[in-house]
Amino acid sequence: MFAELGHLAVVIAFAIAILQSIVPMIGASRGYAGWMDSATPAAIAQFLAILFAFAMLTISFVTSDFSVKLVASNSHSLKPMLYKVSGVWGNHEGSMLLWILILAFYGALVAFFGAKLPIVLRARVLSIQAMIGVAFLAFLLFTSNPFERLEFPPIDGNDLNPLLQDPGLAFHPPFLYLGYVGLSMTFSFAVAALIQGSVDAAWARWVRPWALLAWITLTIGIALGSWWAYYELGWGGWWFWDPVENASFMPWLISVALLHSAIVVEKRETLKSWTVLLAILGFSFSLIGTFIVRSGVITSVHAFANDPERGVFILAILTVAIGGALTLYAVRSNALRSNSAFSVVSRESGLVLNNLLLVVATMVVFIGTIWPLVAELVMGRKLSVGAPFFDLAFTPFMIVLAIALPMGAILPWKRAKFRKSTKPLMGTLVLSLAIGLLIWSLQTGGRMMAPIGLALAAWVILGALVDLGTRTRIRQVGISAGLRRLRNLPRADMGKTVAHIGMGLTIFGIAAITAWEAEDIRVANIGERFDVSGYTFQFDGVEKQNGKNYTADVGAISAFVDDKFIAVLKPEKRFYPVQRMPTTEAGIHSRLHRDLYVALGDQQGDGWTVRTYVKPFAVWIWIGSMVMALGGILSMTDRRLRIATSQRKAT
Amino acid sequence: MLRMILCLLFLGGAAFAVEPDEVLSDPVLEERAREVSKDLRCLVCRNENIDSSNAGIAKDLRILVRERLTAGDSNDQVIDFVVDRYGEFVLLKPRVSFQNILLWAAGPFLLLIGGIIGWRFSNNKKRTEPEDLSPDEAARLKDILDQ
Numbered sequence: 001m002f003a004e005l006g007h008l009a010v011v012i013a014f015a016i017a018i019l020q021s022i023v024p025m026i027g028a029s030r031g032y033a034g035w036m037d038s039a040t041p042a043a044i045a046q047f048l049a050i051l052f053a054f055a056m057l058t059i060s061f062v063t064s065d066f067s068v069k070l071v072a073s074n075s076h077s078l079k080p081m082l083y084k085v086s087g088v089w090g091n092h093e094g095s096m097l098l099w100i101l102i103l104a105f106y107g108a109l110v111a112f113f114g115a116k117l118p119i120v121l122r123a124r125v126l127s128i129q130a131m132i133g134v135a136f137l138a139f140l141l142f143t144s145n146p147f148e149r150l151e152f153p154p155i156d157g158n159d160l161n162p163l164l165q166d167p168g169l170a171f172h173p174p175f176l177y178l179g180y181v182g183l184s185m186t187f188s189f190a191v192a193a194l195i196q197g198s199v200d201a202a203w204a205r206w207v208r209p210w211a212l213l214a215w216i217t218l219t220i221g222i223a224l225g226s227w228w229a230y231y232e233l234g235w236g237g238w239w240f241w242d243p244v245e246n247a248s249f250m251p252w253l254i255s256v257a258l259l260h261s262a263i264v265v266e267k268r269e270t271l272k273s274w275t276v277l278l279a280i281l282g283f284s285f286s287l288i289g290t291f292i293v294r295s296g297v298i299t300s301v302h303a304f305a306n307d308p309e310r311g312v313f314i315l316a317i318l319t320v321a322i323g324g325a326l327t328l329y330a331v332r333s334n335a336l337r338s339n340s341a342f343s344v345v346s347r348e349s350g351l352v353l354n355n356l357l358l359v360v361a362t363m364v365v366f367i368g369t370i371w372p373l374v375a376e377l378v379m380g381r382k383l384s385v386g387a388p389f390f391d392l393a394f395t396p397f398m399i400v401l402a403i404a405l406p407m408g409a410i411l412p413w414k415r416a417k418f419r420k421s422t423k424p425l426m427g428t429l430v431l432s433l434a435i436g437l438l439i440w441s442l443q444t445g446g447r448m449m450a451p452i453g454l455a456l457a458a459w460v461i462l463g464a465l466v467d468l469g470t471r472t473r474i475r476q477v478g479i480s481a482g483l484r485r486l487r488n489l490p491r492a493d494m495g496k497t498v499a500h501i502g503m504g505l506t507i508f509g510i511a512a513i514t515a516w517e518a519e520d521i522r523v524a525n526i527g528e529r530f531d532v533s534g535y536t537f538q539f540d541g542v543e544k545q546n547g548k549n550y551t552a553d554v555g556a557i558s559a560f561v562d563d564k565f566i567a568v569l570k571p572e573k574r575f576y577p578v579q580r581m582p583t584t585e586a587g588i589h590s591r592l593h594r595d596l597y598v599a600l601g602d603q604q605g606d607g608w609t610v611r612t613y614v615k616p617f618a619v620w621i622w623i624g625s626m627v628m629a630l631g632g633i634l635s636m637t638d639r640r641l642r643i644a645t646s647q648r649k650a651t
Numbered sequence: 652m653l654r655m656i657l658c659l660l661f662l663g664g665a666a667f668a669v670e671p672d673e674v675l676s677d678p679v680l681e682e683r684a685r686e687v688s689k690d691l692r693c694l695v696c697r698n699e700n701i702d703s704s705n706a707g708i709a710k711d712l713r714i715l716v717r718e719r720l721t722a723g724d725s726n727d728q729v730i731d732f733v734v735d736r737y738g739e740f741v742l743l744k745p746r747v748s749f750q751n752i753l754l755w756a757a758g759p760f761l762l763l764i765g766g767i768i769g770w771r772f773s774n775n776k777k778r779t780e781p782e783d784l785s786p787d788e789a790a791r792l793k794d795i796l797d798q
Binding site for chain 2: 235237240241242243342343344346348349352353356357359360361363364367368371374375379381382383384385386387388389392393394396397521522523601604609
């Protein structure tokens with residue numbers, strides 16, 4: 001019953017989306033106000049229909065209705081409730097429905113809060129948003145129906161992949177989709193701007209919150225995924241340059257570029273057509289990511305469905321969306337001329353450099369990701385492109401970006417004297433170089449990652465603080481007046497500082513863990529003690545435990561420093577009988593200055609294989625990511641972005 | 652990051668890689684073995700290096716690498732040795748060769764092109780510089796500011 005209602009709701013949403021994509025668009029070109037206005041109720045109705053369908057699917061999962069094929073193959077009656085719910089999107093069909101739900105949700109947000117938008121722009125944006133909806137609803141209905149019934153329901157389900165039964169991974173996909181799909185909003189705004197042939201500061205102001213929202217959620221989603229890999233896969237890697245990671249990383253990089261170029265459009269009315277192009281590119285990479293994940297063309301384990309039919313369908317959506325938008329861009333972008341000039345030394349140029357580095361870095365990731373495919377199709381050669389390539393080809397761009405960041409951020413708009421403007425950074429420069437040199441001279445062995453990375457981190461973080469200091473003129477006006485000025489700074493400026501500090505912290509974490517990690521691999525007997533990098537570990541043994549839907553070997557390893565007890569680490573090896581699959585859970589003791597990380601291996605005679613790591617400053621990778629996201633949130637609460645809603649309240 | 656799932660699915664057992672009995676007693680040699688291993692792919696896994704895989708072939712390759720290193724090969728010689736037997740598919744970092752020129756040159760090339768375009772854009776004198784305020788406008792501005 002629930003499944004049929006859900007299916008019906010999707011069909012209704014599909015019909016609404018078709019109307020919503022046609023009627024307002026015609027209305028906008030003919031000037032029929034009523035036709036344009038129809039977009040608003042349509043967007044809200046479409047969202048409600050899909051929300052209803054999603055609720056129906058969730059009910060099927062929660063009540064373990066195994067007559068629904070999707071539930072039978074992805075759930076189990078014994079599974080904890082959290083994973084029954086997250087099982088809804090832990091598979092191809094359900095995650096597609098979530099994707100569409102978020103797409104419609106954003107459309108409804110524009111309909112609901114967009115009262116201040118020019119009516120023509122709003123009609124076109126919602127129409128384009130609905131076109132994307134039509135494409136994906138068709139994909140869902142014709143190739144990936146989540147509501148399919150089984151003629152003979154099994155007694156119990158097939159269970160969710162145990163690796164996905166994890167709190168970090170339960171929320172990883174929704175955040176990623178909020179980000180991917182958030183870029184559909186900036187895409188719709190960009191295409192609408194191309195159709196109407198004008199981009200102005202108001203347009204940039206409307207696009208910016210969407211770009212920010214997409215970026216914030218992508219940041220959180222990627223960080224959750226990387227954190228999960230860190231504690232789940234058993235050796236503490238946190239980034240693998242896997243095709244599917246790249247699929248989320250490319251839109252992230254483009255959204256960073258878009259955020260920055262939208263500022264230039266808003267403040268200086270230049271870089272207009274470039275910003276529109278970035279908005280198109282951002283969603284294009286979202287679609288490419290969807291294609292990579294779901295077509296199985298570039299093999300990766302995320303691949304939900306190695307189904308050629310689905311792959312071809314998504315390829316068709318991708319071709320029409322990207323091809324259509326880029327064609328429109330080629331025809332209309334001349335209308336978006338930017339008139340205000342700026343000199344080579346200026347904030348604008350700094351942001352152009354930022355965009356250049358980010359976009360080229362994205363292209364490097366893109367080419368690296370598809371190269372094995374290209375090589376096989378074009379040259380008939382089988383080859384691999386993995387982490388060592390990306391580390392080498394991608395990292396230099398980020399290093400240059402980090403070097404340029406504090407200087408670009410402190411330059412005034414339009415025209416600047418380089419020496420004069422960057423003078424406040426002299427102290428930071430000297431200090432950062434000193435930190436780098438100090439670490440270089442202290443460390444034995446030749447890894448340059450630590451001195452370079454830490455000098456860069458100091459440069460970015462201190463540079464952001466110095467920028468804030470000059471904005472508040474704290475040195476001239478004194479502490480208390482400076483703090484008062486700090487409170488009065490626009491939130492966007494605070495957001496900028498916080499986000500840049502977050503980036504510095506992440507650089508710090510990455511450099512430290514890469515350069516200073518210590519490892520120990522051994523077969524440990526019960527009672528055995530061993531030292532790793534200043535810490536002593538004692539293997540206390542392994543006991544069997546039973547979880548709700550798994551059994552586990554749980555190891556106990558006590559950690560000491562200078563004979564002082566710190567903690568017992570409990571690494572687990574779990575076995576999920578339904579899927580007959582083992583997983584590992586590392587035992588981790590986290591502190592700001594280091595993680596103690598232990599993973600349990602196989603039993604070998606009387607002992608067990610134990611891998612022990614001391615990972616200095618590991619948590620800063622994720623703290624930095626969260627600080628970046630926080631900066632984005634601060635920026636979103638800026639007064640000028642809220643102004644439309646506050647005006648509405650006033651009337 | 653989930654690419655290991657398949658390895659896990661097919662092979663059973665946790666993602667447990669370098670085994671204690673494989674580790675060389677000479678720490679310098681072991682360090683070099685790790686360096687070499689990073690560039691070599693576990694052939695049956697998805698994009699995973701031999702160090703972090705517990706597939707049988709990865710173990711064989713790890714032992715092979717260590718044998719060659721112990722026998723006195725340089726890192727490059729070890730890699731050449733493995734590539735001769737398993738083909739370039741085994742390399743996670745494709746060689747800088749004519750066939751891979753696009754892959755390796757894309758970054759620097761795009762940076763150069765983009766840099767030239769960006770430079771010309773910011774140096775473009777043709778775009779009209781907003782002119783200084785006319786005396787009328789200046790007077791009006793003064794009025795507004797004085798209010």
